[in-house]
Amino acid sequence: MRTLFLSLSFMFLAASCVGQETSTKENPEMKAKVQKTDAEWKAKLSPEEYYVLREAGTERPFTGKYNLHFEEGDYRCAACDAVLFASDSKFESHCGWPSFDNVAENDAIIEREDRSFGMVRTEVVCANCGGHLGHLFDDGPTESGMRYCINSVAIDFQSKKEEEKTDKQEEPK
Numbered sequence: 705m706r707t708l709f710l711s712l713s714f715m716f717l718a719a720s721c722v723g724q725e726t727s728t729k730e731n732p733e734m735k736a737k738v739q740k741t742d743a744e745w746k747a748k749l750s751p752e753e754y755y756v757l758r759e760a761g762t763e764r765p766f767t768g769k770y771n772l773h774f775e776e777g778d779y780r781c782a783a784c785d786a787v788l789f790a791s792d793s794k795f796e797s798h799c800g801w802p803s804f805d806n807v808a809e810n811d812a813i814i815e816r817e818d819r820s821f822g823m824v825r826t827e828v829v830c831a832n833c834g835g836h837l838g839h840l841f842d843d844g845p846t847e848s849g850m851r852y853c854i855n856s857v858a859i860d861f862q863s864k865k866e867e868e869k870t871d872k873q874e875e876p877k
């Protein structure tokens with residue numbers, strides 16, 4: 705029985721993202737760099753953002769502002785501004801939510817098992833603040849095979865041009 709349990713554990717580890725600690729996955733809030741109380745998040749976020757990011761809600765499909773948005777730039781966490789996805793990983797998935805086939809940086813996102821609504825899914829949360837972003841599926845059409853299905857409400861887009869402008873302003877003359 706113990707051997708079976710161990711092999712199942714290894715299968716689970718092998719199937720999930722390699723290189724991350726299981727403890728991080730189970731308790732992303734414990735590791736999140738940005739820590740705020742519910743009241744602080746409520747004050748900072750809009751009601752829609754709070755519902756998705758802090759209460760793991762889902763926006764209605766085909767309603768999000770980034771569902772059919774294909775400009776060049778970065779998608780940042782709407783709660784803490786961490787860069788999560790780059791535009792070159794975004795693809796049209798026809799599922800009604802912005803979809804990406806990879807993350808901007810390996811440690812930008814934490815995955816954890818979500819057994820809500822009688823399904824077993826992989827929830828993805830922002831590694832920096834623990835905010836709920838969406839779910840990860842392995843049915844992606846691109847080479848990575850991954851489909852990060854993300855709520856538009858949970859992310860903010862910054863175009864490449866805007867980023868260059870910001871960089872220039874920050875450089876001392």
Ligand SMILES: [Zn+2]
Nearest residue numbers: 781784830833
């Ligand atoms: Zn965040």
